[in-house]
Amino acid sequence: MTPETEQPDPSRVSEPPEPPARQVPGVPVGPPSQDSDVDPEAHEALQMKVAMKMVGSAMVFIGFIQVFMSASTGAEISIFPMILYFSGLALWAHSSVKIPAVRYGVVAFSLFCILAFLNIGEVLFWHKYVIYWGTIAMVVYFMFQNPKKPSKPS
Numbered sequence: 001m002t003p004e005t006e007q008p009d010p011s012r013v014s015e016p017p018e019p020p021a022r023q024v025p026g027v028p029v030g031p032p033s034q035d036s037d038v039d040p041e042a043h044e045a046l047q048m049k050v051a052m053k054m055v056g057s058a059m060v061f062i063g064f065i066q067v068f069m070s071a072s073t074g075a076e077i078s079i080f081p082m083i084l085y086f087s088g089l090a091l092w093a094h095s096s097v098k099i100p101a102v103r104y105g106v107v108a109f110s111l112f113c114i115l116a117f118l119n120i121g122e123v124l125f126w127h128k129y130v131i132y133w134g135t136i137a138m139v140v141y142f143m144f145q146n147p148k149k150p151s152k153p154s
Contacts, residue, residue, distance in 0.1 A: 052095035059088025064135050071128040079117040085131065086110040086117075 063085025070077040093106035117123070 049095040052091050056088045056090070056092030056095065059084050060092060060135075061088075063088060064131070067128050067131050070123075071132050077123050077128070079121065079123055082117045082123055082127070082131070083114050086113045 063081045063083075066077060066081035067085065069075070070081075087110070090107045090110035093103055093110070097103035097106060117127075
């Protein structure tokens, strides 16, 4: 037999060739290493930020839905949806906003609004519409904001 006509030995199993991975400069390819550079405390803090984003977003959404339904039907609501909305906004801002002055400004504004609604004890007609249009403006702003592109490694 010549080498061209030899049959492969079935006892030897060869692994299929791996497709070439696209290598992006500066980005490692492959599974993450077991000994990561992130210590457990930083990893737990990152997980807590993600949980705060999720809970805050859900609270804002639930509070906004109640305000939206009240504004569209003309029904009255209690202060609970407003407290839920502003508490969620404070959680979301604390976990998402990178600039400390803006982050703590939004948290302080949210806490001020919560205390104001607790003091007033009722939700007036214009409160609902300020929340409604303010939320729409915020969503439109973030919807049309271009994401920042990562810088190229030098």
